[in-house]
Amino acid sequence: xxxxxxxxxxxxxxxxxxxxxxxxxxxxxxxxxxxxxxxxxxxxxxxxxxxxxxxxxxxxxxxxxxxxxxxxxxxxxxxxxxxxxxxxxxxxxxxxxxxxxxxxxxxxxxxxxxxxxxxxxxxxxxxxxxxxxxxxxxxxxxxxxxxxxxxxxxxxxxxxxxxxxxxxxxxxxxxxxxxxxxxxxxxxxxxxxxxxxxxxxxxxxxxxxxxxx
Amino acid sequence: xxxxxxxxxxxxxxxxxxxxxxxxxxxxxxxxxxxxxxxxxxxxxxxxxxxxxxxxxxxxxxxxxxxxxxxxxxxxxxxxxxxxxxxxxxxxxxxxxxxxxxxxxxxxxxxxxxxxxxxxxxxxxxxxxxxxxxxxxxxxxxxxxxxxxxxxxxxxxxxxxxxxxxxxxxxxxxxxxxxxxxxxxxxxxxxxxxxxxxxxxxxxxxxxxxxxxxxx
Numbered sequence: 001x002x003x004x005x006x007x008x009x010x011x012x013x014x015x016x017x018x019x020x021x022x023x024x025x026x027x028x029x030x031x032x033x034x035x036x037x038x039x040x041x042x043x044x045x046x047x048x049x050x051x052x053x054x055x056x057x058x059x060x061x062x063x064x065x066x067x068x069x070x071x072x073x074x075x076x077x078x079x080x081x082x083x084x085x086x087x088x089x090x091x092x093x094x095x096x097x098x099x100x101x102x103x104x105x106x107x108x109x110x111x112x113x114x115x116x117x118x119x120x121x122x123x124x125x126x127x128x129x130x131x132x133x134x135x136x137x138x139x140x141x142x143x144x145x146x147x148x149x150x151x152x153x154x155x156x157x158x159x160x161x162x163x164x165x166x167x168x169x170x171x172x173x174x175x176x177x178x179x180x181x182x183x184x185x186x187x188x189x190x191x192x193x194x195x196x197x198x199x200x201x202x203x204x205x206x207x208x209x210x211x212x213x
Numbered sequence: 214x215x216x217x218x219x220x221x222x223x224x225x226x227x228x229x230x231x232x233x234x235x236x237x238x239x240x241x242x243x244x245x246x247x248x249x250x251x252x253x254x255x256x257x258x259x260x261x262x263x264x265x266x267x268x269x270x271x272x273x274x275x276x277x278x279x280x281x282x283x284x285x286x287x288x289x290x291x292x293x294x295x296x297x298x299x300x301x302x303x304x305x306x307x308x309x310x311x312x313x314x315x316x317x318x319x320x321x322x323x324x325x326x327x328x329x330x331x332x333x334x335x336x337x338x339x340x341x342x343x344x345x346x347x348x349x350x351x352x353x354x355x356x357x358x359x360x361x362x363x364x365x366x367x368x369x370x371x372x373x374x375x376x377x378x379x380x381x382x383x384x385x386x387x388x389x390x391x392x393x394x395x396x397x398x399x400x401x402x403x404x405x406x407x408x409x410x411x412x413x414x415x416x417x418x419x420x421x422x423x424x425x426x427x428x429x
Contacts, residue, residue, distance in 0.1 A: 057413035058406045059374035062385055066406065069392055070399035151279035158281075158378055165281055169289075178289035186278035186286065193277060 001180060004171050008185055011167035014081070016192075018153045018163060021085045023146055026092020033097035038104065048097070055094035061155050063087040068159040084156035088149065095145055103138035104130070136207040143200030147193040154189075164188060217400050224391055224404060231387035232408050238383065239370040241305050246312025246369075247362070253317035254324065268317075275314020281375045283307040288379040300381040304373070312369055316362060323358030324350055360424040367416050371409070384408060 036048035055063075064087040072078035078086075107130060115125040157166035168185040172178040256268025275283070288303035298306060327350050335345040374385040382390075388405035392398035 053414060053417065054410070057417065058409050059371040059385065061374045061377060062388075062402060062406050062409065065385070065389060065392075066399065066402045069389075070402050073396075073398055151277075154279035154281040155375065165279065165285070168282070169285065172285070172289050177293065178286070179291070179293040182282055182286035182290040186274065186282050189279055189282065190273065190277035 001184075004175060004177065004181055005184055007171050008164060008167045008181065008188070011162055011164040012188070014156075014161055014163035014166075015150070015153050018081070018084050018088065018156050018161060019146070019150045022088035022092050022153070023149055025085070025089030026096040026145075026149075027142075029089070029093035030096025030100055033093055034100040034104070037097060037101060052094045052097055055091055060088065060091055060152055061158060063091060064155060064159050080156070080160040083159055084153070084161050088152060088156070091152075092145070092149060096142070099138050099141045099145060100134060102141065103134050106137050107133050139207060140200060140204050143196060143204075147196055150193055150196075151189060220395075220397065220400055221404055224401060227387050227391065228384060228401075228405055228408060231382060231384035231405075232412070234381070235370065235373045235376075235383040235385075236412070238301070238304050238308065238373045238376065238381070239366070242308035242312045242369055242373075243366055245305065245309040247316055249309065249313035250316030251320055253313055254321035257317065257321055258324070271310075272314045272317055275310045276318070280307065280311050280372050281378055283311060284375055284379050300376065300379045303379055304376045304381050308369060308372060308376075311372065312365070315365055315368075319358050319361045319365060320355070323356075323361075324354035326357050327353045357427070360420060360427050363416075363420045363423060367413055367420065370412065370416075374409075 033048055033052065036044045037052065039045055039048075064084060067087045068078060068080060068083035072083055111129055111133065112125055115129040116122070120129070153163060154165040156163055157169060160166065164185050168181050172181045175181070253268050253272055256264050257272060259265045259268070278286075284304065284307040287298060287307040288300060291298060291303070291306075331349055331353065332345055335349040336342070340349070373383055376383050377385045377389065380386065384405050388401045389398075391401040395401070
């Protein structure tokens with residue numbers, strides 16, 4: 001069992017890398033996507049709204065297959081790792097855009113109006129007044145999403161990224177001890193998500209005090 | 214483009230069968246998972262400590278482990294205990310557990326959002342605890358939970374795509390199979406994606422409609 005565990009844990013850095021990079025893409029691209037979604041221009045609103053719906057309505061595994069087998073097998077090759085990061089990053093962007101939008105709704109409109117009345121430039125209103133509060137409000141939802149993404153990264157095993165679930169599969173086939181192997185890997189996922197949940201709860205209670213409501 | 218439509222015509226019956234299987238697995242998982250989720254939510258709220266911890270353990274395992282790992286556990290893991298499941302059986306076992314764990318939290322949130330006065334008033338009029346639950350708390354709490362439960366149903370439908378990993382011939386598996394046979398992955402997967410959209414977009418619209426009605 002010890003040897004199986006060490007083999008499975010070889011996949012841990014890959015799992016963490018896929019999750020972290022996809023989350024980073026989501027946190028970054030989710031913002032412009034949300035801004036477009038709540039824009040005054042109807043066409044921009046419709047376009048970003050359709051992108052979000054399209055991305056969220058197709059299962060993650062299909063996105064990974066489209067990117068890895070569909071696009072990646074044609075004109076240019078994509079490594080499984082890159083395909084997983086792009087695919088999960090794309091999905092994260094759509095979900096993060098919705099999380100940001102929800103958080104934005106909870107920030108009192110007086111904040112933006114007050115800042116504008118003080119003569120702040122619209123860009124500065126966003127960067128200095130809205131965004132710091134937005135991130136604080138969005139944090140719990142972001143943490144929940146990050147934990148979900150950690151589990152979704154298991155899908156990367158189907159296109160051959162050597163992460164936790166991929167290693168578990170290989171060990172299960174090599175040793176015929178699927179019961180132990182998959183129980184162990186399930187426990188690893190649960191154990192990694194625990195500190196994220198604790199950290200977010202702690203951060204949330206400290207940051208909540210600083211948000212105007 | 215015309216080549217795409219020509220191929221789409223020949224692939225569609227095969228993919229359609231896959232879609233039906235995906236929908237079947239979704240329906241079976243919801244049918245088994247929802248009642249289980251309801252009982253788990255009662256278990257988590259129970260005063261009995263052993264019962265509460267047991268229910269919490271099931272919920273945390275069902276939500277904490279990736280669905281893909283649960284599926285593989287049911288298909289590749291359980292046989293070593295002597296319980297050999299078909300890929301269809303394993304899909305239903307794993308996804309029902311997932312459904313039960315997630316919906317138990319949704320149902321619990323719904324039941325707990327019923328104002329405490331309702332329960333107190335019902336008990337004060339002499340209703341038994343069981344009747345209070347059946348006639349006062351459940352009708353109100355479950356109504357609150359409906360939009361979130363519908364949203365979850367869409368999610369579990371998408372999750373059936375993971376049954377690919379245990380060789381269940383559902384929509385994603387069939388698109389992948391067409392891809393490996395013809396080396397035309399992109400059109401086959403696009404077609405599968407369109408079929409997912411065909412189910413998910415109307416379903417999402419339905420959920421937001423129900424949500425809008427519920428908040429009024």
